[in-house]
Amino acid sequence: MSDGILSKAATMEIPISSNGDTSSLPEDDGLEQDLQQVMVSGPNLNETSIVSGGYGGTAEGIIPTGTIKAPAAPPFPGSLVHPHPPRGPSVPPSAPAARRMARPAAAPAGPGLHPPPPGPPSGGEEVVRGIAVEKFDIVKKWGINTYKCTKQLLSERFGRGSRTVDLELETQIELLRETKRKYESVLHLARALTAHLYSLVQTQHALGDAFADLSQKSPELQEEFGYNAETQKLLCKNGETLLGAVNFFVSSINTLVNKTMEDTLMTVKQYETARLEYDAYRTDLEELSMGPRDAGAVSRLDAAQSQFQSHKDKYEKLRADVAIKLKFLEENKIKVMHKQLLLFHNAISAYFAGNQQQLEQTLKQFNIKLKTPGAEKPSWLEEQ
Numbered sequence: 001m002s003d004g005i006l007s008k009a010a011t012m013e014i015p016i017s018s019n020g021d022t023s024s025l026p027e028d029d030g031l032e033q034d035l036q037q038v039m040v041s042g043p044n045l046n047e048t049s050i051v052s053g054g055y056g057g058t059a060e061g062i063i064p065t066g067t068i069k070a071p072a073a074p075p076f077p078g079s080l081v082h083p084h085p086p087r088g089p090s091v092p093p094s095a096p097a098a099r100r101m102a103r104p105a106a107a108p109a110g111p112g113l114h115p116p117p118p119g120p121p122s123g124g125e126e127v128v129r130g131i132a133v134e135k136f137d138i139v140k141k142w143g144i145n146t147y148k149c150t151k152q153l154l155s156e157r158f159g160r161g162s163r164t165v166d167l168e169l170e171t172q173i174e175l176l177r178e179t180k181r182k183y184e185s186v187l188h189l190a191r192a193l194t195a196h197l198y199s200l201v202q203t204q205h206a207l208g209d210a211f212a213d214l215s216q217k218s219p220e221l222q223e224e225f226g227y228n229a230e231t232q233k234l235l236c237k238n239g240e241t242l243l244g245a246v247n248f249f250v251s252s253i254n255t256l257v258n259k260t261m262e263d264t265l266m267t268v269k270q271y272e273t274a275r276l277e278y279d280a281y282r283t284d285l286e287e288l289s290m291g292p293r294d295a296g297a298v299s300r301l302d303a304a305q306s307q308f309q310s311h312k313d314k315y316e317k318l319r320a321d322v323a324i325k326l327k328f329l330e331e332n333k334i335k336v337m338h339k340q341l342l343l344f345h346n347a348i349s350a351y352f353a354g355n356q357q358q359l360e361q362t363l364k365q366f367n368i369k370l371k372t373p374g375a376e377k378p379s380w381l382e383e384q
Contacts, residue, residue, distance in 0.1 A: 211228045238356055
């Protein structure tokens with residue numbers, strides 16, 4: 001059957017002047033059934049032909065590679081049929097496909113053709129690339145510096161590396177840390193005393209109110225309840241005065257410990273980091289100095305010398321800053337603690353001696369103003 005169809009297709013001729021009009025051609029029912037079977041089952045990839053000259057070329061150069069079923073007549077009258085169809089089955093293209101086919105195809109890159117060079121990057125791409133390069137350099141420098149410092153720290157811990165030590169400065173730093181720990185203990189105890197004094201004042205306040213109420217409701221004990229109520233009110237007032245003095249003491253010690261001393265210790269931490277970096281780059285420079293002196297080693301030695309000098313300047317600057325801050329801290333500490341210890345002593349002594357006048361004079365001497373819980377409303381003591 002296939003040979004018959006092929007022989008029919010080979011002997012069939014379509015006049016060009018007819019513009020695809022096949023109404024005068026004889027109909028072949030068998031051929032139409034075969035074409036319908038091909039359209040339903042899809043193209044057979046094993047039965048193809050190679051066409052030279054591109055899509056819609058001439059009949060010359062067609063090399064059959066299998067048994068080809070060529071239609072002798074179009075399945076429907078009036079359709080346009082080429083003498084030799086190109087690749088694939090004869091299916092009318094859709095409108096978008098026809099527009100794409102009408103566009104000129106890009107020329108393939110042959111042996112003598114090269115793709116055009118890419119255009120210059122836009123301004124946004126250059127900015128993004130510059131930022132990426134800058135971040136990469138920062139990460140690279142940080143990684144190298146961290147590696148050198150870690151190596152130096154481990155060498156010092158295991159006793160294999162040398163360490164730069166300023167004995168006088170190190171002694172002062174250690175003394176500062178020990179002083180800070182002791183002052184923190186004093187601050188903790190002073191806060192505990194403040195909490196206890198506050199509870200005592202609140203209890204005395206409540207007790208004075210209870211005695212005053214019983215004095216009104218117990219005529220036979222009115223005098224006894226009355227002077228006990230007055231005593232508790234006086235003690236409560238003195239307790240509030242002492243509480244103001246102790247709060248001022250706690251606030252001053254807290255500022256000295258957690259701000260002044262902490263600021264100096266932050267500079268000390270920066271100094272210790274700079275010292276570690278200085279020793280790390282010093283060790284690196286010494287190792288390169290003992291190595292061979294070829295061209296590459298000389299360039300690395302120059303770079304190491306420059307980095308060592310930079311870290312040396314930073315280390316010396318921070319060492320001078322730490323020395324100055326330690327000196328000023330010591331002077332400030334003596335001045336603050338002299339005032340606060342005198343205040344604490346006079347206030348405690350006057351309170352437990354029952355000397356209300358001396359207690360109030362102590363607060364005036366140090367310019368301490370009591371703050372009542374309700375600023376807009378006077379306390380019950382002020383109303384008496």
